[in-house]
Amino acid sequence: MSTQHGVITLKTVSPVFVGSGDELKKTEYFLDRKAGKAYILDTFKFFRLMVNKNLEKSYEKFILNPEKKSLQNWFFDHREEISFKEILKVCKYSLDISGVDIRKSGIKTFMKDAYGFSYIPGSSLKGAIRTVLLHSMIKSGKLPDTVSSSITQETFAKEARFNRNRFLQTQSKGVEKLLESRIEGEKDAIRKMMSGLRISDSHVIPNEALVLCEKEDYGISGRKAASKIPILRECIKPGTEIKFEFTLDHTKLPFSMNEITAMVSDYFLDYQRLYLNSFQIKKNYQGCILCMGGGAGFISKTLIYSIYPKSQAVKVSRQILNKQFSKHNHWKDDKISPRMRKMTHYQEDVYDMGLCDFSWKAT
Helix, strand or coil, X not given: CCEEEEEEEEEECCCEECEEEEEECCCCEEEECXXXXXXXXXXXXXXXXXXXXXXXXHHHHHHHCCCCCCHHHHHHHCCCCCXXXXXXXXXXXXXXCCCCCCCCCCEEEECECCCCCECCCHHHHHHHHHHHHHHHHHHCCCCXXXXXXXXXXXXXXXXXXXXXXXXXXXXXXXXXXXXXXXXXXXXXXXXXHHCCEEECCCCCECHHHEEEEECEEECCCCCECCCCCCCEEEEECCCCEEEEEEEEECCCCCCCHHHHHHHHHHHHHHHHHHCHHHCCCCCCCCCCEEECCECCCCHHHCCHHHHCCHHHHHHHHHHHHHHHCHHHXXXXXXXXXCCCEEEEEECCEEEECCEEEEEEEEC
């Protein structure tokens, strides 16, 4: 058969974040520190409750106050007029905030559909698989020898302005074109090849699977970097299964799902050997691991460590980061670059961000 249908299952090994681009302000959630919960308001229902309680003017004054603190402060002043139970009735869902400093920051929200349910776009999963396939093709020797010298030359060229994302996108397209010359010489061969894999958006992810996680950076020594303002994210907690339907057209994509699964496993083994093992913190991740979503780090989404031997990859990565973030002293990156590992805490354990166990089943 030239076409195969099935279901891909991602089981989260660590917290996973796919951002919506929105952020909840301190006036859009209510904290219950005793219960360790942040209750996310349905703002329309909440304001209607304010109108029914004749508190809309007080609430509007609170919202417009530039020195406002949090919703708890306003509630404390009106605790005789409105009960906690009434507030809970106008909340959409809650997040576990155990051990997270939520006092100074808003909450970056997970991707939601038109009905307010969390999901992962199929394009996000397909993008992660695409990176894995390119890594495998580079590793198998399909990349011409001239590509590394070309990227090195451009990376170390003097520029008045430098945009890392634009540079990496340009180089990624360049790598694809050079790979194409070794595949079949067809223009846009990679894009046409990937069109043979269609992936649906994920099934709805229940609100109970969401947890609040703080962005944490750890150095090579295993020491956590200080953060003045925490970055908080709605994440899918470890142990959650997320399902996607897929269709694989073998006439366009010349790899079977078993081969893709092997590539996913091989990519993470290389990622762990070349990057993660350079840090003092050691984690024993089991399974066929795929890196997914935001906050997983620069290296998990680029091909720098695929293209170069490790020592040269460190120099190129260091130069790219130093050009855009000169204040962070990336020129000091020595054994590994980036020198900060992107992690977070969940239930008193530390995890790398965005790791999922990848599996599939034909239907």
